[in-house]
Amino acid sequence: xxxxxxxxxxxxxxxxxxxxxxxxxxxxxxxxxxxxxxxxxxxxxxxxxxxxxxxxxxxxxxxxxxxxxxxxxxxxxxxxxxxxxxxxxxxxxxxxxxxxxxxxxxxxxxxxxxxxxxxxxxxxxxxxxxxxxxxxxxxxxxxxxxxxxxxxxxxxxxxxxxxxxxxxxxxxxxxxxxxxxxxxxxxxxxxxxxxxxxxxxxxxxxxxxxxxxxxxxxxxxxxxxxxxxxxxxxxxxxxxxxxxxxxxxxxxxxxxxxxxxxxxxxxxxxxxxxxxxxxxxxxxxxxxxxxxxxxxxxxxxxxxxxxxxxxxxxxxxxxxxxxxxxxxxxxxxxxxxxxxxxxxxxxxxxxxxxxxxxxxxxxxxxxxxxxxxxxxxxxxxxxxxxxxxxxxxxxxxxxxxxxxxxxxxxxxxxxxxxxxxxxxxxxxxxxxxxxxxxxxxxxxxxxxxxxxxxxxxxxxxxxxxxxxxxxxxxxxxxxxxx
Amino acid sequence: xxxxxxxxxxxxxxxxxxxxxxxxxxxxxxxxxxxxxxxxxxxxxxxxxxxxxxxxxxxxxxxxxxxxxxxxxxxxxxxxxxxxxxxxxxxxxxxxxxxxxxxxxxxxxxxxxxxxxxxxxxxxxxxxxxxxxxxxxxxxxxxxxxxxxxxxxxxxxxxxxxxxxxxxxxxxxxxxxxxxxxxxxxxxxxxxxxxxxxxxxxxxxxxxxxxxxxxxxxxxxxxxxxxxxxxxxxxxxxxxxxxxxxxxxxxxxxxxxxxxxxxxxxxxxxxxxxxxxxxxxxxxxxxxxxxxxxxxxxxxxxxxxxxxxxxxxxxxxxxxxxxxxxxxxxxxxxxxxxxxxxxxxxxxxxxxxxxxxxxxxxxx
Numbered sequence: 001x002x003x004x005x006x007x008x009x010x011x012x013x014x015x016x017x018x019x020x021x022x023x024x025x026x027x028x029x030x031x032x033x034x035x036x037x038x039x040x041x042x043x044x045x046x047x048x049x050x051x052x053x054x055x056x057x058x059x060x061x062x063x064x065x066x067x068x069x070x071x072x073x074x075x076x077x078x079x080x081x082x083x084x085x086x087x088x089x090x091x092x093x094x095x096x097x098x099x100x101x102x103x104x105x106x107x108x109x110x111x112x113x114x115x116x117x118x119x120x121x122x123x124x125x126x127x128x129x130x131x132x133x134x135x136x137x138x139x140x141x142x143x144x145x146x147x148x149x150x151x152x153x154x155x156x157x158x159x160x161x162x163x164x165x166x167x168x169x170x171x172x173x174x175x176x177x178x179x180x181x182x183x184x185x186x187x188x189x190x191x192x193x194x195x196x197x198x199x200x201x202x203x204x205x206x207x208x209x210x211x212x213x214x215x216x217x218x219x220x221x222x223x224x225x226x227x228x229x230x231x232x233x234x235x236x237x238x239x240x241x242x243x244x245x246x247x248x249x250x251x252x253x254x255x256x257x258x259x260x261x262x263x264x265x266x267x268x269x270x271x272x273x274x275x276x277x278x279x280x281x282x283x284x285x286x287x288x289x290x291x292x293x294x295x296x297x298x299x300x301x302x303x304x305x306x307x308x309x310x311x312x313x314x315x316x317x318x319x320x321x322x323x324x325x326x327x328x329x330x331x332x333x334x335x336x337x338x339x340x341x342x343x344x345x346x347x348x349x350x351x352x353x354x355x356x357x358x359x360x361x362x363x364x365x366x367x368x369x370x371x372x373x374x375x376x377x378x379x380x381x382x383x384x385x386x387x388x389x390x391x392x393x394x395x396x397x398x399x400x401x402x403x404x405x406x407x408x409x410x411x412x413x414x415x416x417x418x419x420x421x422x423x424x425x426x427x428x429x430x431x432x433x434x435x436x437x438x439x440x441x442x443x444x445x446x447x448x449x450x451x452x453x454x455x456x457x458x459x460x461x462x463x464x465x466x467x468x469x470x471x472x473x474x475x476x477x478x479x480x481x482x
Numbered sequence: 483x484x485x486x487x488x489x490x491x492x493x494x495x496x497x498x499x500x501x502x503x504x505x506x507x508x509x510x511x512x513x514x515x516x517x518x519x520x521x522x523x524x525x526x527x528x529x530x531x532x533x534x535x536x537x538x539x540x541x542x543x544x545x546x547x548x549x550x551x552x553x554x555x556x557x558x559x560x561x562x563x564x565x566x567x568x569x570x571x572x573x574x575x576x577x578x579x580x581x582x583x584x585x586x587x588x589x590x591x592x593x594x595x596x597x598x599x600x601x602x603x604x605x606x607x608x609x610x611x612x613x614x615x616x617x618x619x620x621x622x623x624x625x626x627x628x629x630x631x632x633x634x635x636x637x638x639x640x641x642x643x644x645x646x647x648x649x650x651x652x653x654x655x656x657x658x659x660x661x662x663x664x665x666x667x668x669x670x671x672x673x674x675x676x677x678x679x680x681x682x683x684x685x686x687x688x689x690x691x692x693x694x695x696x697x698x699x700x701x702x703x704x705x706x707x708x709x710x711x712x713x714x715x716x717x718x719x720x721x722x723x724x725x726x727x728x729x730x731x732x733x734x735x736x737x738x739x740x741x742x743x744x745x746x747x748x749x750x751x752x753x754x755x756x757x758x759x760x761x762x763x764x765x766x767x768x769x770x771x772x773x774x775x776x777x778x779x780x781x782x783x784x785x786x787x788x789x790x791x792x793x794x795x796x797x798x799x800x801x802x803x804x805x806x807x808x809x810x811x812x813x814x815x816x817x818x819x820x821x822x823x824x825x826x827x828x829x830x831x832x833x834x835x836x837x838x839x840x841x842x843x844x845x846x
Contacts, residue, residue, distance in 0.1 A: 112757075113680055114673075114676040114680065114758070114759050115676070115757050115758050115759055115780075116679060116680060117757075137682070138680075158625060159625045159629065161623050165623065166622075169596060169600060170623065170625075172600075172629065172632065173596050173600045186822060188820075188822045188823060188826075189820070190823065192757070192799050192800075193757035193799070194755045194756050194757050194780055194799065194800040194801070195592065195593075195597070195755055195777060195780055195781070196586065196588075196597055196599075196636070196755055197636060197801075198755075198801035198803075198816065198817040198819055199816065199817075199819045199823060199824070199827050199845060199846065200633060200636065200637055200640075200641070200826075200827045200830060200845070201586070201599060201632045201633055201635060201636045201637070202633075202823060202826060202827070203632075204599060204629055204631075204632020204633060204635070205628055205629055205630065205632055205633045207629065207632075208625050208628065208629045209628055209629075225680055225681055225682045226682060227682050227684075228682050247534075248534030248535070249534070251534055251535075251536060251653075252533050252534050252556070252653075253653075254557060254653035254654070254655070254656065255653075256652065256653060292684075292707060293707075293710055295706065295707075295710060296703075296704070296706070296707040296710065299704055299706055299707065300704070351621040351622070351623045351624055352621065353532065353535050353537065353620065353621060354532075354534065354535040355532055355534060355535050380623070383621070383622035383623050384535070384621050384622065384623070385621075385622075385623040418619070418620055418621070419619065419621045420619050420621055420624045420626045421626045422624075422625050422626050423621070423623035423624060423625065424623055424625055425625070426625050427625075427626060427627060431626070435626070435627060438619075438626055438627075439616070439617075439626075439627065440616075442613055442614075442615055443615050443616055443617060444627070446609070446615050446617070446630065446834070447617075447627050447628040447630065449833040449834070450628055450630070450633075450830065450833070451628075452829075452833065453826060453829035453830050453833060454826065465627060465628075466627075
């Protein structure tokens, strides 16, 4: 992936920038030593690294505002960073940028059970939002796989999803309000504990804008009471087609499980070898989870089993108790670790219409042979969000490039069958250059015009999301204007 | 009035327009603006319906009734339960899908399932220069680029005219029951709704009608499950007032959805969105003739004496829309935005409609 070359004029201002930042931030909030800025050289897309010019770790919205005002005046690009778990390179620095990390802003500001909302600083991790209300029986629904580490700031930037969004929705459906600092340092408040916007749905466009419109420092999130219980059933099939048809039939029957996870044979084999969850060796495995009281769970699982049996499953295993439930989830939850043990891997995130599943899996299998790289598929089947994991060897010259080319072909296929490039990880730099496969030039231009309104000088995370050629004139004009 | 019969005709017309345009779907919300009327009713029909994928793509002018009938044939529904404004507004016409999304119209189930905007997966629209644009798609999870889909939902046609929408639909629940709690004053009524919504029992409607001092809590799903949850809620809510479980309640919720209790009465009708528990202090301060609470108290419908600016009594955060203005009432329809947000909104309108011809002045 190409990144814009560092601007020498900006680099030359480093000493002056440090001096100005030192006036608004305590010394421990500024990181300028090369050895230390290396900690911010990449996010979870580790194939691409570049230490930033500086990193700052403010503790308050006012400090964020002061930093942005200075960078804005000096024309220095700023890359916001949550916990740095982006798989798309959303927090990848350029050598001439300031990394603005919100990790130190992790307080719960208000918990309101009567109105079912929580107000947090956005450096707080996803799981610890639920953790703050768990004892009282509540939880925050979006649950990305990285939830132990990822920050709400990044969840908002990428509009993160998770395994349970079939029922509960993704971040944008659970976000009610934000405090956001604009690139010029001004602070705006949008929404709150009430529902729906008064004017244009600015919150809707901010969520998922990959840190390009503003830096969100506080958020009001919807919390829900936990269900009385939850239990999975595992259903094994001897073909992807049949498993796909079963998913469709479950949905059509009016059962709305909280999660429907799908694993194909290469994934099952790898997970089994790694986690020994006791999965049967088959072509496709579904894990379907339902929620409610004991009786409600039993009723729904009975309906699902009836539908599944019509598709002649190889095996159908209901969890009899919590231990068995945990074992059913064990393999799925260790999928990424299992792959990591075998090899380096790249995790894709395209979404397809559920009905196209068999075709897409077949085509991925053919491409896997053509590229000579193995691929395992694990994904959220209820909503068509695929996660093909392509295995490669980072130490082997040319393998990464081959892997990326393979990934690009899969994503193009997703678009071709009516889907999209990314369902929950974001575009970042990873899918930036594929955007013109999904959108026409005018559709991209419409999005750039939105950024023009929020960040007219194009200093916030400028080299992401859109192909560099489509943003070049704006980026250079912005820096020249400062 | 112009009736483009295709997206291309719509685009040509807007590109060649010389002055302000009023964008109209079914015209059931009684909005009257200056400018030539452009109707989307000619853009009608279902492009794609995949019940197994819970997705539907329709032309913007397609009547809501047509879509609901199609979905019903597969036992599915529009889960955000869009209101039909005809009763309250005393209008004719046919609500359209484009109108529902352009105004982000959601009913009682918004509290559980989400708003219209949460179900909108993709849009095609014509901007103020006559350019056809698209955003989003037809899959349920999509974070590819900026979410202009949300921006278009609730923009009331001021950023562009919707030509096609794709949306997520959901299965129709097998059974519905309503737990009613009577003899509750306002504070207890809202407390009852908070208790129900804060329970694990997946409430799909939570309304309080001060006129009859009754709270209504809706449960939906499989029959045995609904019965179980109704019993559980009866125990919790029985501490607050006398409880009865209704099983025949479709008309009740249609009435709440369409604000039937305020229809046909003279005065202005306002729609207020606040934090649910703020309703307790706010409602007595409004000086309203009659009110109805939905969304656990977070949505207040208020019938006010004509011409009185309800916003002056808004002592809590939130916003109020003047949905039905009596003859002679001259007040802005939409809540004025704080200056920094108004600047952003104006900036976006200048980008998408630089000539300012799409429903000018409607939103501010």
